[in-house]
Amino acid sequence: MSRNGLAAMTLAMAVLTVVPARGEEYRKWTSAKGKFAVEAKLVELTEDADGVIVVVIANEEGKQTRVPLEKLSARDQGYVEGRQASRAGLADIGRKPDGELPPSEDMPSTGDWKIVSASARAAIKKYERAERDRIEKNGKRLDRNQEELAQALKRAVKAANRTGNKDDAARIRDAIADLSAGYVGAENGPALPELVFGKWFPLLSSPDHLTGWDRSNDRIRYSDGILETRENKSVKYAIVVRDVGVRAKVKKEASGGNTTLTLRANDKGNYSAWNHGRNFGIGKVVGNNWVDLTSDQTPNALGDFFEFKFVAVGETLTVSVNGEPLLQARDTTHTAGAVAVGGMGDSLFKDVAVFIPEKESLIADNRKAIEKKGGSVARRKPSRQ
Numbered sequence: 001m002s003r004n005g006l007a008a009m010t011l012a013m014a015v016l017t018v019v020p021a022r023g024e025e026y027r028k029w030t031s032a033k034g035k036f037a038v039e040a041k042l043v044e045l046t047e048d049a050d051g052v053i054v055v056v057i058a059n060e061e062g063k064q065t066r067v068p069l070e071k072l073s074a075r076d077q078g079y080v081e082g083r084q085a086s087r088a089g090l091a092d093i094g095r096k097p098d099g100e101l102p103p104s105e106d107m108p109s110t111g112d113w114k115i116v117s118a119s120a121r122a123a124i125k126k127y128e129r130a131e132r133d134r135i136e137k138n139g140k141r142l143d144r145n146q147e148e149l150a151q152a153l154k155r156a157v158k159a160a161n162r163t164g165n166k167d168d169a170a171r172i173r174d175a176i177a178d179l180s181a182g183y184v185g186a187e188n189g190p191a192l193p194e195l196v197f198g199k200w201f202p203l204l205s206s207p208d209h210l211t212g213w214d215r216s217n218d219r220i221r222y223s224d225g226i227l228e229t230r231e232n233k234s235v236k237y238a239i240v241v242r243d244v245g246v247r248a249k250v251k252k253e254a255s256g257g258n259t260t261l262t263l264r265a266n267d268k269g270n271y272s273a274w275n276h277g278r279n280f281g282i283g284k285v286v287g288n289n290w291v292d293l294t295s296d297q298t299p300n301a302l303g304d305f306f307e308f309k310f311v312a313v314g315e316t317l318t319v320s321v322n323g324e325p326l327l328q329a330r331d332t333t334h335t336a337g338a339v340a341v342g343g344m345g346d347s348l349f350k351d352v353a354v355f356i357p358e359k360e361s362l363i364a365d366n367r368k369a370i371e372k373k374g375g376s377v378a379r380r381k382p383s384r385q
Contacts, residue, residue: 029057030073032364038065045069074364113175116168117160120175123152150179192367195239200247200353203237203339212367213237227341227349234342236265237354240364242336245311245355250275250347251304257344261310263317264337271334273310273319273327274343278302282310282317282329293317293329305350313357336363 030037040057043064053069055076069077110124127149153176160169192212193205205211207225214236221228229235246261258274269285281295298321309320319327341349356362 026060029067029076031067032071032073034073036067040065070369074366077368113171113178115156115171115175116165117156117172119159120153120156120168120172123149123156126152146179150176153179195356195362195365197356197359197362200245200355203352203354204350210235212239212370214370225350227352228346229342229349230346234260234262234340236338236340238338238366238370239354239362240266240336240338240366241354241356241361242363243313243357243361244339245309246339246341246352247307247309247355248341248349248352249305250308250349251306252276252343252347257347259308259343259347260341261308262338262340262342263310263312264334265340266334266337269334270337270340271310271312271317271331273308273317275308280319280321280326282319282327284331284333286333293331294327296327298326305348311355 026039026041028037029040038057038059040059043056043058046054046056055067055069055072056064057067058064110128113124115121115124127145130145130148153172157169157172157176160166160172193202195201203212204222204225204227208223210220210222210227220233220235221230227235242264244263246263248261250259252259252275258276260272260274262270262272264271269287271282271284274281274283278297278301279295280297282293284291284293302321307320307322311318311320315330315332317327317329317331318325339354341347341352
């Protein structure tokens with residue numbers, strides 16, 4: 001982890017000193033689900049007994065409301081983070097890092113260790129999860145986390161010596177030395193890419209890490225830039241948008257079923273474009289019911305990894321295949337929601353991208369919350385060509 005990345009994480013998640021805000025503006029604050037809204041100004045940030053960061057706001061009559069930061073809308077969370085990130089904001093709201101994380105330019109990270117031992121790697125993963133949780137909450141478990149990892153690595157180096165794996169034993173000893181010298185950062189994958197508006201934006205920003213996706217589904221596989229969904233499962237990208245397009249190069253594996261691109265997925269349903277062989281269609285889910293809107297087929301068979309595109313603008317839904325328009329439907333049921341890809345059976349996706357025409361189309365960016373939850377994606381088996 002770089003010094004700048006560590007500093008940003010420290011500012012974002014460190015323990016708070018409770019100091020009233022000065023010179024804050026009155027603005028509209030909204031809950032993440034949109035059920036709560038109030039005109040108020042930021043008063044202070046604090047931390048409750050469980051380590052949850054709490055925003056205290058006050059309306060023009062002076063009535064104060066305490067809201068967990070994570071319960072506020074993405075726009076409000078961004079506002080708070082922006083106030084913290086500027087010099088004036090830090091001075092106004094008095095938020096300070098706890099000082100536990102050393103600002104070393106060349107601070108080692110677990111990502112630098114190329115250890116083979118399965119037991120050592122399991123201990124490192126446990127440490128990374130603990131460190132991520134520690135940084136997100138209150139920074140009070142540093143010594144314990146590092147001591148537990150050091151003890152596990154000492155056991156692993158003994159095992160490596162017993163099995164004659166001298167090279168891995170040497171790497172583990174180097175890792176123990178890093179821990180003895182000071183803080184070791186936790187490797188948690190690449191940073192989230194910045195959202196882009198007005199042009200196509202790649203959602204698979206790393207060949208082996210699904211950053212920004214809800215990765216809790218154990219039927220998702222990802223590696224080498226190829227995403228595989230299995231057994232009637234899908235995976236969502238953690239943004240909520242109105243007007244949006246999604247495109248991908250897709251391949252259907254031999255297990256049958258449809259491949260789908262989904263837009264405006266919400267708690268009431270979604271719009272989905274589906275493909276099976278030469279056949280394509282657009283439909284919607286309302287509650288537990290599927291409704292067909294339109295369907296057609298391409299004149300010729302499609303090869304491996306053809307381009308499949310689905311766009312929703314206002315009430316108009318369109319599907320294109322290999323750059324050629326094929327289907328169009330109009331419907332007003334769903335106005336906003338998440339983007340997802342998936343299908344029945346096994347489907348492969350690569351070069352997945354979205355198009356968000358303007359910033360006003362974005363309702364919520366929930367990617368940070370997804371990354372905080374962690375979760376892993378199993379590496380997929382080599383593609384069956």
